[in-house]
Amino acid sequence: MFKTLLIANRGEIAVRIIRTARRMGLKTIAIYSDADANAYHVAEADEAYRIGPAPAAESYLRIDAILDACARAGADAVHPGYGFLSENAGFAEACEKAGLIFVGPPASAIRAMGLKDAAKALMEKASVPVVPGYHGDNQDADFLGEQAGKIGYPVLIKAVAGGGGKGMRRVDDPADFAKELKSAQREAGSAFGDERVLVEKYVARPRHIEIQVFADGHGQAVSLYERDCSLQRRHQKVIEEAPAPGMPPEMRKAMGEAAVAAAKAIGYRGAGTVEFIADASDGLKPDGFWFMEMNTRLQVEHPVTEAITGLDLVEWQLRVAAGEHLPLMQDKVPLKGHAVEVRLYAEDPAKKFFPSTGKLLRLRLPSNMSHVRTDMGVREGDEVSMFYDPMIGKIIAHGETRLIALRTLRGFLSGMEVAGPKTNLAFLAAAMGHEAFMAGDIDTGFIDRHLDQLVPKGGAELRVLALGVAAHLLRRNAQLEASQRQGDEPFSPWSASDSWVPGGHRSERLKFLVAGEEVMLTVMPDGEGWRIAGAREEGDDMLASAAMSGDGALTATIDGVRLSAACVSKGAGFILIHEGTATEFEIADPMDVDVASDADTGALKAPMPGKIIQVLAEPGAEVKKGMAVVVMEAMKMEQTLAAGADSVVAEIHVGVGDQVEAGAVLVTFEENKV
Template identity: 45%
Template sequence: MHEKPGLREQGVFKSLLIANRGEIACRVIRTARRLGIKTVAVYSDADRAAKHVREADHAVRLGPAPARDSYLRGDLIIQAARETGAEAIHPGYGFLSENPEFAESCAQAGIAFVGPRPDAIRDMGLKDRAKAIAVSVGAPVLPGYWESDQQPEVLAKAAAAIGFPLLIKAVAGGGGRGIRIVEGLDQFHAALESARREAAASFGDDRVMLEKLVLRPRHLEVQVFGDQHGNLVHLFERDCSIQRRRQKLIEEAPAPGMTEAVRESLTQAALKIAKAVNYSNAGTVEFVADGTGPLRPDGFWFLEMNTRLQVEHPVTEAITGLDLVEWQLRVAAGEALPLSQTEITLTGAAIEARIVAEDPAKGFLPSAGRITGLTPDVPAGADSSIRIDTGFDLGDIFPDAYDSLVEKAIAWGPNRAAALSGLQAHLHGRVVTGIDTNIGYLARLCGVAGFVNGAVHTGLLEDESISLQKPDGLSARRVGLAAIGVQVSREMAASAARSPFGTADGWRLNAQPELSVRLRLEEQEVEVVLHSDDVQLAAGLKGDHAVVPRRLIHVFGGPDVWTILIAESPRPGSSGEHDVAATLMLDAAGVSLVEQGEVWRYTFPRPEASADNLEAADEIKAPLPGKIAILRAEPGQKVQAGDVLVILEAMKMEHALTASRDGVIAETLVHEGRQVKAADVLVRLEPQDGAS
């Protein structure tokens, strides 16, 4: 990705504490190191051995894993800065980045806060106040209610006046939390209760506002930057419309279909709002746009302003060639903006994909654990480039105490098509095992026609849910590839056998060599027949199979863990180099097949594995660690399949746990507010006629 020349590279501070974790902490450390700034990391017990701790010059423990006892303890962070002599604190995003009291505490301690002034954070941090400011400067704002009276009946009356559908939105915070869509008045009170509960849990503030819902909306945002001398510029727009449950998955710059007329209207509205609060440092002004047709200068409305660096800032860096963290540090040190508006140019296109520890095939269930497999960064191609921002390396533990972001893949190209092609190629080759991720889901999204054509909107993932489903792991070809990997590992393990009869090749007298492999995927078990000779391996089911020439098989590692790469067949006239079609990782328990970014884990069945556990469906278990927010089950209560029995708060989201079948509550083993571990039994069912 291109870079603007001419920025000074001497450090603006001698030392910097990063009050955050994961990829953003590593990202800030990277720029600080280039500028010659010494860095201080802070960490919780869950992050004791984390990548950001290893990369910093110094590291200070804050406390136990829960954020409220560590990363949200501003007093401990300032104490750490004092003890290590840090001259400035960069808050990253999330945690304390938009906390005006923390910014004030930094100033009182004589430590520079790398962000806007506290009064700007207050003005724009509350959505109702921000709306009023936008109205005062003539920026377009949607009809809504953002008054202080929060009585349910007042809010319901305002909702009826605004009209449905509408949004209930938390006044504080962001990240898509505390937001509910309401289609009619009959749904309003339940949605209000849920939004308030989530807002209180996420931000410590249960106040909400109401806003008219735009059908087929697009999410546009403008990166703005100000300094302490009154200079204010924009760095063009981003489109963040590809979202799931209000959480962004794909961000890009420039926005698809953007015209100069719309960009002028959009950026000028953003600058007016930022100027109204005398804004300095990095900020993002967010808008919702009408996505039912082409973008229009009068077809967007102000949503909110994020008074911090955004997760998606790398796409802006990619198209401008600027380092926004460097700009943040220079502005915080009192310098003027490095460039004027006319000196900032846009080149090419960039798209960012958020790789998160969630399993789309299981309802996006969050995942945690040790990262056991991780490929190197995959080149995007001759006409594009890839950047990886990550907070994890091979062997690191991905904790369950924080958000689910693993890494970000950012592709730049001379145009959107090249950037998208490069991103998809990277995702196809990226391998992360040990935790579940959405890499394969994102790779499939890169081929969805609406996305490819730029017809993006916030409901696109729901519209394309069928085409984005994970392919069948029990297809003959995939189980065949897994079985071939098993056979290759058998051969490698037996290669030192002294007798030819000890070789695992399925040799039979006067017959074609034949072997079999039993594999289990989830709850299904299959037996795969293999045929092996010196030229190729073939395996499959029901007359269909995968055939792999031995010359395309490359084996690494062993004897405990084998990595097998299966290359593509070379094209006629090619140089003989091959792209990887699939990656197999084998250990004593099973084999992981990685194909186009998706992972299927096949285990080796044990004799007892086929026995049915008849009581399994009668137990409602916690899918991951969390807190019981609501318990809707009492002993003796009759329930139907699909009834919500428990709402679990975990990884900053609510998860509804339902009855797997009709029955009667036999026992509840938890209470509201209790912390539970993954696999803890929460509720037990018994048949409706279950008189014992």
């Protein structure tokens, strides 16, 4: 076994690899960009080396910089993690040429599976079923359109290189094919440096089921069973589980054998995942699955496989890379219970899962729940950067049955406290408790089909409003008491901006922006607490009393119901976290009649930092509400920004290739012209 391991990655996967390597007695070396100088993975490693500026192209994708770090650190081996250079055959070759052990498959295997079209042709020769489609070299737009017509709509355009949903578009109407093709090619070129695509039949009720395979350098290969990754948004996985719900034993056997055949066909070594699409329209059947691609690396969702098998896949990777035989043969691989994993992202589900950035003001996990594993890539106080994938971490629950695992995970998510950037935490908890999901009625269209239930529209619940009022009053009282202790002018009723009168009762009008919506409430002292009016119709008041610790832990009684929450300061306002849902309260001036929205209807602004990759309008052009105006790339995803109202373009302030900051004005409009 080698002694020093460099992890050529960042975030939660780097932290996860470091922990296994340290348990095995290896010295761990981290690398970091300028944006990650104080990152979690850097703190966890034995040593860490700077490799360049924040952009990945100038740091984590620089082979020369990583090899230089290996030389300086005296590394014996390199683990690529996933993403970045993990499936780059040139990197694998460069490591071997430098005398380093690459903890992954041979470069030849990476190349064989790196291009989806060539991989499918290879799988056909190995008798592995593939999805019907065009996988050839002709990239002429008209020709690809003709092939799509022959295949039959709907079709799926997919980037030949890479993965993660980038360069992928579903097309239902032939009239949209040319536009979606250009968008897919552009995104593929940006993400992978290769604009080539293939076109496949889109399966009506697809299940995304993948097989974890493992092979050593001695000709042995095994299947470690399947994972179901059907719950996706933007063609990217967000919830995974093992084993797949409703999987017949004969289908598990058939898929496992096909995956092992795929691995052996390319002389594979190490951990790999063979991804299949299965038709769920009439239940899972042994003849109803087709090869999609093979990921020649460890997968994000590998912990659910570890949970049901009791194995450490990173340890297997390191042992196989060191030349050892597989620790177990197929008939000895255990399968026990059920595991579910969710990916916690900094993103806004209410805005089409748009990525979010910022400082993690709060990140607290329940400490009293067994059978839950957390793989976090950041800590409280860390920054979610615009430069990398917005995943905060993963939470995995294991139970004797699927329902036990789901309920355990939902309970854990409800007890988490996350504030700062917007996250998908409440969305994940809602998915765990959704009736159809709990029944195993899933396919890749699940999230889109149930989005209104998973991402509720409208304002905050009444109890959350009451909790917010209580938090605001307690925070203000604490500030007043602190001010008095410092000798400042005591609070005077004569200077209060409320409805206090001598000899009467003091009532106060409070105006908030709650999750972007204006809320006006009237509050009056009532015994040890407050009477809150305005949240309900017909004068039906709420009674509230509360106490809050210095750490923001809020305990309240609302209409006789005992509740708890967390209050985290943000600017002049605060974020309230209740049952896993973070709600932002902005304190507004009750005399300000224009506080309802800070949106500038006369301009289109960048929602976050990014790069402009397409401008779809010009000055003087008439635009309709919802019409695409600018396309920008942010946090590895292509984002289309649309006009908020019917108008006329007054001025374009950016050009293709421009880097913009959050809030930058991209386009201004002439109001009231259409």
